[in-house]
Amino acid sequence: MEITECAEILKSQNDILLITHVRPDGDTLGSASALCHALRRMGKRAYLFPNRGVTENYMDYTAPYVAPVDFRAKFTVSVDVADIGLFPDGFNGPVDLCIDHHPSNSGYAAQTLLREKRAACGEIVLELLRAMCGDVDREEADLLYIAVSTDTGCFCYANTTAETLYAAAYLVEAGADNKGINKKIFRTATKERLALEGMVYTGMHQYRGGAVTIASVTLDMMERAGATESDCEDLSALAGKVKGTKVGVTIREMEPGSCKVSVRTGTEVNASAICAKFGGGGHAMAAGCSIEAGCTEAERLLVAAIDEVWK
Amino acid sequence: MEITECAEILKSQNDILLITHVRPDGDTLGSASALCHALRRMGKRAYLFPNRGVTENYMDYTAPYVAPVDFRAKFTVSVDVADIGLFPDGFNGPVDLCIDHHPSNSGYAAQTLLREKRAACGEIVLELLRAMCGDVDREEADLLYIAVSTDTGCFCYANTTAETLYAAAYLVEAGADNKGINKKIFRTATKERLALEGMVYTGMHQYRGGAVTIASVTLDMMERAGATESDCEDLSALAGKVKGTKVGVTIREMEPGSCKVSVRTGTEVNASAICAKFGGGGHAMAAGCSIEAGCTEAERLLVAAIDEVWK
Numbered sequence: 001m002e003i004t005e006c007a008e009i010l011k012s013q014n015d016i017l018l019i020t021h022v023r024p025d026g027d028t029l030g031s032a033s034a035l036c037h038a039l040r041r042m043g044k045r046a047y048l049f050p051n052r053g054v055t056e057n058y059m060d061y062t063a064p065y066v067a068p069v070d071f072r073a074k075f076t077v078s079v080d081v082a083d084i085g086l087f088p089d090g091f092n093g094p095v096d097l098c099i100d101h102h103p104s105n106s107g108y109a110a111q112t113l114l115r116e117k118r119a120a121c122g123e124i125v126l127e128l129l130r131a132m133c134g135d136v137d138r139e140e141a142d143l144l145y146i147a148v149s150t151d152t153g154c155f156c157y158a159n160t161t162a163e164t165l166y167a168a169a170y171l172v173e174a175g176a177d178n179k180g181i182n183k184k185i186f187r188t189a190t191k192e193r194l195a196l197e198g199m200v201y202t203g204m205h206q207y208r209g210g211a212v213t214i215a216s217v218t219l220d221m222m223e224r225a226g227a228t229e230s231d232c233e234d235l236s237a238l239a240g241k242v243k244g245t246k247v248g249v250t251i252r253e254m255e256p257g258s259c260k261v262s263v264r265t266g267t268e269v270n271a272s273a274i275c276a277k278f279g280g281g282g283h284a285m286a287a288g289c290s291i292e293a294g295c296t297e298a299e300r301l302l303v304a305a306i307d308e309v310w311k
Numbered sequence: 312m313e314i315t316e317c318a319e320i321l322k323s324q325n326d327i328l329l330i331t332h333v334r335p336d337g338d339t340l341g342s343a344s345a346l347c348h349a350l351r352r353m354g355k356r357a358y359l360f361p362n363r364g365v366t367e368n369y370m371d372y373t374a375p376y377v378a379p380v381d382f383r384a385k386f387t388v389s390v391d392v393a394d395i396g397l398f399p400d401g402f403n404g405p406v407d408l409c410i411d412h413h414p415s416n417s418g419y420a421a422q423t424l425l426r427e428k429r430a431a432c433g434e435i436v437l438e439l440l441r442a443m444c445g446d447v448d449r450e451e452a453d454l455l456y457i458a459v460s461t462d463t464g465c466f467c468y469a470n471t472t473a474e475t476l477y478a479a480a481y482l483v484e485a486g487a488d489n490k491g492i493n494k495k496i497f498r499t500a501t502k503e504r505l506a507l508e509g510m511v512y513t514g515m516h517q518y519r520g521g522a523v524t525i526a527s528v529t530l531d532m533m534e535r536a537g538a539t540e541s542d543c544e545d546l547s548a549l550a551g552k553v554k555g556t557k558v559g560v561t562i563r564e565m566e567p568g569s570c571k572v573s574v575r576t577g578t579e580v581n582a583s584a585i586c587a588k589f590g591g592g593g594h595a596m597a598a599g600c601s602i603e604a605g606c607t608e609a610e611r612l613l614v615a616a617i618d619e620v621w622k
Contacts, residue, residue, distance in 0.1 A: 155479070156465045156493045162484040168466070169476035179469040186467050188554045191517065191524075198512030201505040210502070243499050 003124075006113045007131040009097060010039065010077075016046040017073035018065075019095065021086040024051050026150025026185070028080035029058045031099070031125040034136070034143035035079060036065040038129045041137065047071050051088040055230060057185060061143060080121035084108050099124055119159040122147025123167045138175035145176035146185070154186045195225035200238055206245075207303055214302065215239040216295040217252040236262035247274075247306055251291075251298050259298045262288045269310045277305040314435075317424045318442040320408060321350065321388075327357040328384035329376075330406065332397040334364045337461025337496070339391035340373050342410070342436040345447070345454035346390060347376040349440045352448065358382050362399040366541060368496060372454060391432035395419050410435055430470040433458025434478045449486035456487035457496070465497045506536035511549055517556075518614055519621075525613065526550040527606040528563040547573035558585075558617055562602075562609050570609045573599045580621045588616040 010016070018036050020028040032048055039046035047067030054062055067073075078087075078095045082102035087093065098109035101118040115124045122144045129136050129144075136144065148167055152160045155168065172178050189197075199221045205214050215238050225231070232252075240248030248264040261278070263271040264286050271287035278301075280289020291298040321327070329347050331339040343359055350357035358378030365373055378384075389398075389406045393413035398404065409420035412429040426435045433455045440447050440455075447455065459478055463471045466479065483489050500508075510532045516525050526549050536542070543563075551559030559575045572589070574582040575597050582598035589612075591600020602609040 154465055154467045155476075156467075156497050158490040158494070160483075160489060160493075162480045165476050165480035165483060169473045169480055172471075172476060173473040178471060182467045182471075183469070187552060189552055190554045191515070191521070194512040194515070194553060198509040198514075201509030202513065203509075204502070204505070206502065213502075241498060241500055242505060243501050 001111060001113045003113070003127050003131045006097070006099070006128055009111070010128075010132060011042070013075040014044050015072065015074040016044060017067060017071070017076045018046065018048045019076060019078040019081055019091055020048060020051050020088060021078075021081045022051075022088050023053045024055075024058070024088070026058065027120045027122055027147045029054065029062050030143040030145075030147030030150070031121045032079040033062050033065050034122070034129065034140040034147070035077070035099075035125050037140050037143065038133055038136070041133060045071075047073075049088060049091050052090075053088065058146070061146065078109060079125070082106065099128070117161070119157075119161055119164045120148045120151035122151065123164060126167050126171070136171070136174050141171045141174040141176035142181065145171045145178055146181055149178075149181065150185060154182060190231055192225050192227040193231040196221060196227045196231055196235075197238065199225060200235070204239065204242065205299065206242070207306075210242075210244040211246045212249070212303070212306055213239040213242045213245040213247070214249045214251065214299050216299065217250065218295050219253050219256065236264065240264045247271075247310070249299075249302055249306075251295050251302070253295050257292065257294055259291045259293060259295060260288065261291055261298065261302065262286075263302075269306070273309045274302070274305050277308070312422060312424045314424070314438050314442050317408070317410070317439055320422070321439075321443060322353070324386040325355050326383065326385040327355060328378060328382070328387045329357065329359045330387060330389040330392055330402055331359060331362050331399060332389075332392045333362075333399050335362050335366075335369070335399070337369065338431050338433055338458045340365065340369045341454040341456075341458030341461070342432045343390040344373050344376050345433070345440065345451040345458070346388070346410075346436050348451050348454065349444055349447070352444060356382075358384075360399060360402050363401075364399065369457075372457065389420060390436070393417065410439070428472070430468075430472060430475045431459045431462035433462065434475060437478050437482070447482070447485050452482045452485040452487035453492065456482045456489055457492055460489075460492065461496060465493060501542055503536050503538040504542040507532060507538045507542055508549065510536060511546070515550065515553065516610065517553070518617075521553075521555040522557040523560070523614070523617055524550040524553045524556040524558070525560045525562065525610050527610065528561065529606050530564045530567065547575065551575045558582075558621070560610075560613055560617075562606050562613070564606050568603060568605055570602045570604060570606060571599065572602055572609065572613065573597075574613075580617070584620045585613070585616050588619070 018032040020032045036046045048065045050066050076095050077097045079099050082104050083106040095109040098112045101121045103116045126144050200215050236250045239250050246266050246268045250262045252260045263274050265271040270284050272282050275287040275289040278289040329343040331343045347357045359376045361377050387406050388408045390410050393415050394417040406420040409423045412432045414427045437455050511526050547561045550561050557577050557579045561573045563571045565571050574585050576582040581595050583593050586598040586600035589600035
């Protein structure tokens, strides 16, 4: 579908309900809220389906858009939702229009605007808003900046393209508070998160001359750090940060004697093949599995599995 | 000076020596190397004055441009060098042309192209290269991307503007390997650095309900982490990362019984007033001092000083 076609569809509708994905991130929330704001700017009634997974960082931004219980929608649009399995709790469809950037989009909606090469759904919604309204206002600029920056780790991840950076530049020019948003989202962490990171960093082990780095997050560490689930975002990236690492493994003890494992690799080794040894799977460079053992035993088993896969 | 005027001056010269600042960072090295490459592309002889402070991250990028001992320059250009006190070891001037973005530039050069609002000198050199050559090639794009991204913490620091992001977008479009550069510079750290960060995070103390965070880096931590000076960049930012912190203090033990202190504040408290109590100084939001005591005693003295300044 063309952007202009999508813009025409939205212009022709009213009483619009916007759907974000379960365990919502900055991209789904920022993109949906910006679209909601723009639809209201065009004189329409538009709301976000209440998503109980919204974390503290995003509450203030999304609060003005959450639907009251008596809102009756005539048209439903999902934003950044790849499949029905990712619908938020309490929503079962159907969806009239889906706006998404995931290559894995399952085509569940009646119509779909899909741009697989975009790093963030926010980039697509920016184009859409410019087609629909001619510009974006300051609120929309903030919301779309949140969308684009969070999906790219503040333009640091490998998915960042020239288009992503052009979008960000346009949004800052349109008034997005990139300074405040960056400080809040990327340059601040809870004391508990930093304490947990500290324990993970000091307890990492290396094998094969540093090519394999294994980090463990035990229940005991969680308790000593006073950390909760919200302090555990992106822990699987920590082992791979160590210079020289080709295989970065993070073992997280979920309950005593039971661990969730995430494996990140470069092109040298297949992460999925390592995880398959434990009944898990995933992609060539990012995979996961579960191991019924404590962290120390899981680490021993993983080192052996890596040695078998990586001859 | 206008960009075009600066371009004309450079076009009229040959045998050009480029000066980077002492303790060189990505901006001075990337900007000077890109300019050097462009001057050579125009058929000129151009070299960088050898800077012994180049760190490992930047060695491969700058190596092709370092002047041989017998190079005799007819024209000297400094890049990102605010004052003669920042000349690299072994260089004493004079400088014919200075290209810089520091508001504190002392005007030491015969002519100066100064753009104080630019986050990075790389943004200015990008404009200059486009005026001089019409475009930038892939090597220059890499070097200028390094300049622009490092001076803005990968577009996360408060100095990042729409122009910075437009420059980055243009450079990625011109072929800059932002994926590889980001991975190497922003998403990789030595095992020793991470171990040191880990110890700092787990050993931080908070006061006044979390508004004051004090982090210590002891000689013992350095030894246990196996860390060297090159692992200690930007340690003073760590305390301020903790959510809720208004005053972030980092105490670094330089020798037994002697500490270097860095204080970072928001608008609530004057960092310079705190450091003045110990004979130090600096800016309202970033200041430093030395204290002749161990970390524990220094921390006690600093807490008392903060209580006096912040009533």
